[in-house]
Amino acid sequence: MTYPVPTLGEHDVRVAVSHCGLCFTDIQAIDDFYRITSFPFVPGHEIVGRVEARGSAVSELKEGDRVGIGWQGRSCGRCRWCVRGEVHLCYDIAEMGTWERHGGFADSVTVDASFAYPLPTSMPSDVAAVLMCAGISVYAPLTRYAGDGPRVAIYGLGGLGHLAIQFAHALGYEVTAFSSTTAKEEEALGFGADHFVVTGNRDRMRPLDFEFDLLLCTAHGDVDWQAMIDLLEKHGRLVLVGFPEVSMWARDLVAHEVSITGSFLGNHAAMREMLSFAQAHGIAPRIERRPMSDVNDAIRRLKEGNVRYRVVLNHASSAGRHSDPIGPGTQDLASPGA
Template structure:
């Protein structure tokens, strides 16, 4: 079949209508009819070829919500017409040590939805069935797309770092990732501290779950929370004074990166003396994604979204590039 999409011909170019023929679908694959697709900052990085891995014409989109239109003969767990989501990953080998241990997102040959293939800025998208995640009926399908990348990215650290409800969590950056991390941390049962260089965001950060707000541009404010946090979740993609944030950790605390920051520098001795650690992770496994959606349904967690018709994709990217998005952008197909 022919798939109608929007593609960019070169870095920083506008998206234009583009048609391509879908490859023959395999027995473990599904064809998803796209209804909504979030725009992630990673889509912008891929459009601009910031990471040097983009191929053109580029069809982005990896926060996809749609319905199963076709499924391979060996797909037993999904039904035609079922509402599913597809995120950053769309396939994994299913036989390596990481896949067999449930960490499909760490598979060395994991297939990224928009790297070397066409994504969800389109009428349809193809993925391996294990990466098409059923969406609970209690969730608003028009808003849930960003959970499959941004949401999963900040949900996974709570599991990987073994965070308990009695612990204290800080979130650095109140944006597309951070506003979801605040909601997760509060619902997890943690005491939550928001760090932001924008004092005007304090009221909103508290409404999303923060118990405390720290102006990250104020060294004295950072010093006041020294030794108080079990995890500091970094959602920004810029370099900060990481020693100051390491100092906010309790002994055995974790500085956890999910933002693609430039190379970092920090002092090792405070890490040694406090038995502290630095961690990072990519999105999450299909099982973690399913758990996240159930958690969202149980606690009424959802991204704050702005919506554009998919044909207005260039306006949506201009809005994202301007830094004015609050907090996730979703493209809707008619």
């Protein structure tokens, strides 16, 4: 697929993409799960690359700078949320490669320069790519809602959950990981969880009722919502960062004064803080690295649930122009089915 390169506005930068993460939201957009995808489109919103051109009003970035770009590529700058600095809640948000704009599976992307974040010098490009969406999605609610020294539960141990455990541990919280299988227990504890619980057996979970101040749900599929509400201490908070269907009786929400809220990305300050915090504490996703030519196989494996824990696609033509750092603990899967 080819399409015209967008006109470079005075506040824009054009970025040659070297790495792009594969997110489950990409799958939902490809499948038009929400019936809002504008076809044809190019997926990809966990982007790292080098600035190759900048608009006349851009002074904070220069050609050759390595930057990360997440789900959001620009905002209106005028609405009440933009004026407050909460640009991620803009009424006229422009997403990268999700439902309307062409994203990081392409050779280059054009965004407002304020949404192209300079990366820590030694942060690997494949690590940074995942942090641009998955990282901020879990870091923002953990810092916004957790308070001081709470008991935190992470429900779901996948691409988001394994990062949430690392961030929560580094923030000093007591962390309990909930997963549907014992297969990930050793890894969860290695990521920093203090405790591990297998879901599905209500009697086994009942001793944990009223145990947690914050429960971060990263799951997309079926969830026992009543069991989750029961886990919350009074005044506790259940935060959703995935997109599951929610159905529950409101009795305990009222009687225990617990709340359910969503969390969506983060503003400029949160994004910069997250990148700095991750670098300082050695937080990194577990990555399978694939060439962009393997994108269809990577999509298939993610749909089948066979990825641990994130996939990052490499643009060989762009990555070869500079010596970008590569993350430790990554796995190269250079051929389909590897």
